[in-house]
Amino acid sequence: MTPPPQAATRGHVLVVEDEPALRLLLERSLHQRGYQVSVAPDGKKALSFLETTRPDVALLDWMMPGLSGLELCRTIRQKPGLRDLPVLFLTARTEEQDVIAGLDNGADGYLTKPCSADRLDARLRALLRRTRPVQDIITFGPLTLEPENHQITRSGRPVMLGPTEYRLLELFMHNPRRVFSREDLLERLWGPNVHVEIRTIDVHIRRLRKALNGAGETDLIRTVRAAGYALDDGHASPAAG
Amino acid sequence: MTPPPQAATRGHVLVVEDEPALRLLLERSLHQRGYQVSVAPDGKKALSFLETTRPDVALLDWMMPGLSGLELCRTIRQKPGLRDLPVLFLTARTEEQDVIAGLDNGADGYLTKPCSADRLDARLRALLRRTRPVQDIITFGPLTLEPENHQITRSGRPVMLGPTEYRLLELFMHNPRRVFSREDLLERLWGPNVHVEIRTIDVHIRRLRKALNGAGETDLIRTVRAAGYALDDGHASPAAG
DNA sequence: ACGGAGATGTCATAAATATTTCATGTCCGT
DNA sequence: ACGGACATGAAATATTTATGACATCTCCGT
DSSP, X not given: OOSOOOOOOOOEEEEEOSOHHHXXXXXXXXXXXXXEEEEXXXXXXXXXXXXXXXXXXXXXXXXXXXXXXXXXXXXXXXXXXXXXXXXXEEEEGGGHHHHHHHHHXXXXXXXXXXXXXXXXXXXXXXXXXXXXXXXXXXXXXXXXXXXXXTEEEETTEEEOOOHHHHHXXXXXXXXXXXXXXXXXXXXXXXXXXXXXXXXXXXXXHHHHHHHHOOTTOOOOEEEETTTEEEEOSXXXXXXXX | OOOOOOOOOOOEEEEEOSXXXXXXXXXXXXXXXXXXXXXXXXXXXXXXXXXXXXXXEEEEESSOSSSOHHHHHHHHHHSGGGTTOOEEEEEEGGGXXXXXXXXXXXXXXXXXXXXXXXXXXXXXXXXXXXXXOOOOOEEETTEEEETTTTEEEETTEEEOOOHHHHHHHHHHHHSTTOEEOHHHHIIIIIOTTOXXXXXXXXXXXXXXXXXXXXXXXXXXXXXXXXXXXXXXXXXXXXXXX
């Protein structure tokens, strides 16, 4: 049998789309399929988002009020740090002609809407496979996380995680020792307005622990009562009475 | 007369809410969690407040008599000096659809009410993370408190505390040497309307001491007879008032 | 369309820890 | 020595977490 088909997080997509309904649809659809999704209603918001965050790919609506997709793309191509960000356009079929111009301006491809989630997914996958930047391998104690392969190892042994647990660990490893409240985790893993029972976090933490801690190994997840959880190596013995 | 009880504020929040009960609830809840809170009953008042003061984030009710939250937000976005003020909406679940439009008008997010204080807190924290620096490590004598990691050490050794003792020490470390009466402590750790035996404080102080003071170490908690307790290094003169 | 595999979100329940209250013993200042 | 204020240990409660089992759902190959 072949090792891990690992259907984990597949990349961070920024969706820039002015029409609320479609935006929501795209967000849901992509999130459903395991992408981390950020959305912006217009080019301006998108740019300010890109100031602080670097997604793996941007999905731009072609026609937008204000800064159009084309302009946004051009702007992106001018920013030194963003030059390599893959850009995919969403266009109406009638605009297909114009898009040729878009490709000249640095886009990496386009899709005509409406388009199936499958098609979009396939396109993104292809794009990400080709252009996803090489990210540094993160380590913490015996843990190693290779963003590129979505591969995690503990003391050399591969660790299999589901998508959610992967993102959880990823967040932890980017912020070692930091305590995240359950609310924080909900916010950062599920998004701002997703309603999920707060205790569901416990379950994912348990799954993460189970996968991470082999027999006899120390628990790398620290429970901070009344506060949350953190990735931590040395647990001291309790001193309280 | 009474010196201002002061711990480091986590940020300045402007709450704009027309319903008095909810407004008060929000104000208390946020204040309790360490935010500096300003309130306004309507959009007009809010704007005039913003003429002179610049909070870190605005929390707007969606439906309000007079200037609605949406209009207020739009107005804010038009004022040069306020353009960057993060705006968060409070909406009823039934209004959720409309809010998508709100996001197009410059909001940074929304919360559906009723929503737990925890959730609100998490949301605010996420917003403020962008504009406010990470919390600093506090030290006092041999003590170190890292809010980020929920970690306390004395002379390098980790100190394990329960939730209440942690908050107690946190308060003390924000106000070194200051004497807190038991009533003060009850008010600030338990909240305004909680009935707990006043002597319970003693028990928590004892546990804090026990955890803090290893064998042979000096007691860092000073008992001020008939007055309360304070965090204090052992060398302070016993001269009392 | 059908069935299996993998993921997720929820619960109910067991386990672990914390918090409060008490009953008593100590210490302090007068 | 006395009265009031503190310190302490232990028991009774209350809260918070950890777990195992499920019911759904989505994805995929047939």
